[in-house]
Amino acid sequence: MDNKYIDKMLSQMDTELSSKGMSRRDAMKLAGISGASLLVGSTQIHAMEKDQAPIEKSGVTGKIVIVGGGLAGMSTAARLTLSLENPDITVIEPNDLSVSYQPGQTLIGAGIWGEDDIAYNRDDFVPDGVKIIKDRAIAFEPTQNKLTTAQGQEVSYDYLIVACGLQLDFERIKGLEEAGRCYSTGDNSQLHKTLGEDGICSIYTAEGATKTWEQMQKFIAQAASGKKTNFVFTHPSTPIKCGGAPKKIMYLANSRIKEAGARENSELTFYTNGGSMFGIPEYHDAVLAQFKREKFKWNYRHNLIEVDKKNKIAVFDAKWQEKGPWDPIMKEFEVISKHEKKKVSYDFLHIAPAQIAPREIAESDLGSAGGWVPVNKETLQHIKFDNVFSLGDIAQVPMGKTGGSVRKQYKVLVNNLISKMKGEPLVAKYEGYTVCPLITGIGTVMMAEFNWEVKPTPSFPLDPTVERWIFWLMKIYALKPMTMYGMLAGKA
Amino acid sequence: MKMTFELVTYNDKLNGFEIDENTYQINLSQEDAQTYKLLESSELSLYNWLQESEFFINYINEEVYQDSKGKKFAISDINGISFVRFYFFKITSGDAHYDYFKKLFKIHVESEWQDREDTGREILENLLAKQKELMFELS
Numbered sequence: 001m002d003n004k005y006i007d008k009m010l011s012q013m014d015t016e017l018s019s020k021g022m023s024r025r026d027a028m029k030l031a032g033i034s035g036a037s038l039l040v041g042s043t044q045i046h047a048m049e050k051d052q053a054p055i056e057k058s059g060v061t062g063k064i065v066i067v068g069g070g071l072a073g074m075s076t077a078a079r080l081t082l083s084l085e086n087p088d089i090t091v092i093e094p095n096d097l098s099v100s101y102q103p104g105q106t107l108i109g110a111g112i113w114g115e116d117d118i119a120y121n122r123d124d125f126v127p128d129g130v131k132i133i134k135d136r137a138i139a140f141e142p143t144q145n146k147l148t149t150a151q152g153q154e155v156s157y158d159y160l161i162v163a164c165g166l167q168l169d170f171e172r173i174k175g176l177e178e179a180g181r182c183y184s185t186g187d188n189s190q191l192h193k194t195l196g197e198d199g200i201c202s203i204y205t206a207e208g209a210t211k212t213w214e215q216m217q218k219f220i221a222q223a224a225s226g227k228k229t230n231f232v233f234t235h236p237s238t239p240i241k242c243g244g245a246p247k248k249i250m251y252l253a254n255s256r257i258k259e260a261g262a263r264e265n266s267e268l269t270f271y272t273n274g275g276s277m278f279g280i281p282e283y284h285d286a287v288l289a290q291f292k293r294e295k296f297k298w299n300y301r302h303n304l305i306e307v308d309k310k311n312k313i314a315v316f317d318a319k320w321q322e323k324g325p326w327d328p329i330m331k332e333f334e335v336i337s338k339h340e341k342k343k344v345s346y347d348f349l350h351i352a353p354a355q356i357a358p359r360e361i362a363e364s365d366l367g368s369a370g371g372w373v374p375v376n377k378e379t380l381q382h383i384k385f386d387n388v389f390s391l392g393d394i395a396q397v398p399m400g401k402t403g404g405s406v407r408k409q410y411k412v413l414v415n416n417l418i419s420k421m422k423g424e425p426l427v428a429k430y431e432g433y434t435v436c437p438l439i440t441g442i443g444t445v446m447m448a449e450f451n452w453e454v455k456p457t458p459s460f461p462l463d464p465t466v467e468r469w470i471f472w473l474m475k476i477y478a479l480k481p482m483t484m485y486g487m488l489a490g491k492a
Numbered sequence: 493m494k495m496t497f498e499l500v501t502y503n504d505k506l507n508g509f510e511i512d513e514n515t516y517q518i519n520l521s522q523e524d525a526q527t528y529k530l531l532e533s534s535e536l537s538l539y540n541w542l543q544e545s546e547f548f549i550n551y552i553n554e555e556v557y558q559d560s561k562g563k564k565f566a567i568s569d570i571n572g573i574s575f576v577r578f579y580f581f582k583i584t585s586g587d588a589h590y591d592y593f594k595k596l597f598k599i600h601v602e603s604e605w606q607d608r609e610d611t612g613r614e615i616l617e618n619l620l621a622k623q624k625e626l627m628f629e630l631s
Binding site for chain 2 (some may be wrong): 199329452
């Protein structure tokens with residue numbers, strides 16, 4: 001535990017609270033989070049641990065291999081070391097910065113944080129006794145319980161956990177093919193070279209977030225100088241990690257534009273492949289009201305398919321539905337989908353890229369037709385190979401591609417894996433909880449929590465559709481230490 | 493009480509269902525009528541009850557498809573409660589059917605990104621298994 005870091009964060013938070021004439025206790029009352037001991041004056045994250053049920057150690061043994069050492073993989077490894085008397089755990093992860101705090105990339109994109117605020121070395125978070133193979137698993141033989149790494153090392157296992165994350169698929173956008181596919185962390189130089197320096201950006205990598213802030217400032221200055229400036233934001237046709245991120249960066253850009261007094265000359269437009277602002281009706285209504293309040297424009301059913309960098313034109317596949325012929329059996333008119341290309345001029349173009357499973361997973365026996373790892377969404381056990389489990393972005397779990405989901409998933413997975421090792425039924429269940437702290441401006445966050453029931457599931461006794469400053473403070477000061485020193489220790 | 497129903501037959505060669513143009517009617521006993529009343533608000537429970545009811549199978553064997561061992565069929569309508577969507581749903585079907593099957597198969601639609609066609613394909617995949625559950629095969 002890095003108590004100094006947590007104390008520093010809480011101290012900063014206290015300073016900000018006192019500037020508003022409020023104590024931390026008052027703030028907690030406001031947020032209704034008296035049970036959240038992370039924010040209590042304990043100064044130590046150990047207090048948070050008291051909230052958790054004690055972890056019983058099991059004497060079962062088996063060789064456990066975890067593919068992927070990001071937040072999901074490393075939190076699982078840590079939890080397993082706390083849960084097994086004799087853990088035999090190997091994590092395969094090539095990227096030195098794999099545990100970097102990706103939720104902070106939105107804040108970097110708006111100049112609130114820098115890359116140093118989110119960069120964390122994987123090796124600083126390796127639990128005692130866990131072995132690391134600095135390589136990438138590229139071939140899987142689940143019937144033989146083994147895999148092979150890029151450098152040719154064959155690794156056998158008794159139990160496999162797939163937590164390798166997903167890839168950003170820029171190459172499917174015509175005009176950006178050279179960007180290829182990449183991960184959020186690691187060497188993304190080809191991506192950034194392809195996006196260039198003329199208004200195209202994406203916060204889905206750390207360096208890309210920095211470049212987003214550079215480009216944002218450039219075009220805010222253009223708007224401030226009196227020139228009409230089009231800020232365009234996209235949301236793709238695939239599931240993405242942190243579904244709120246494409247809107248968060250738009251809201252933050254709006255804040256920065258207003259700060260610069262450039263709103264009058266700025267047009268902010270959101271193009272989403274989806275048919276609503278949010279999958280949960282209550283949050284959809286709230287976001288739509290925010291869009292109207294901020295005078296944003298939006299277009300549903302628009303998927304970015306091409307970028308003409310030279311002429312600064314984004315091309316969308318625009319879709320709609322028309323009434324089709326009468327179906328005499330179903331006794332109704334059919335619904336026919338139509339689409340056409342739509343060209344949009346931009347000055348600043350923020351791309352949320354399509355996101356897909358890595359080829360080595362999608363094309364292996366572990367992958368589903370859609371590429372993801374098909375698991376029972378409650379137990380997280382693979383549907384074909386019962387000694388294989390998966391969690392995080394790569395798992396085929398609805399609404400599961402956030403750190404908030406992983407926070408619930410990794411404990412369920414560990415409980416079920418140990419049950420499997422004992423030969424007992426898998427009783428732990430992931431219930432679909434996820435959370436999206438939707439930043440709606442600098443200083444305000446709507447804490448959107450929900451689950452598979454498609455209903456808000458607020459942790460706090462407050463209207464979850466209301467934007468609140470206290471949730472902004474939580475986002476800025478509390479969630480990172482909880483993630484880095486709670487989850488990655490296998491405890492939060 | 494009378495129970496009116498309609499059927500669809502399964503054509504192995506076409507790998508699909510065909511409409512049986514006839515309408516059939518059974519007189520339910522008092523006990524069966526009471527069971528019917530209990531189950532009519534839950535269409536799949538009603539269907540399952542008929543699947544397990546000897547009187548229904550006997551009626552089919554004796555009055556509908558005589559000497560038809562191996563014949564596969566399913567019920568498409570019971571007193572106006574339609575099951576047609578289970579056999580003839582397609583990607584271009586209307587929203588009401590999408591909503592029904594999303595709920596039945598617990599398909600969560602992340603409307604932020606998911607295309608109608610993707611959902612339709614997922615429904616069709618689920619329907620393949622459901623159709624097998626609903627199908628009768630005469631012995």
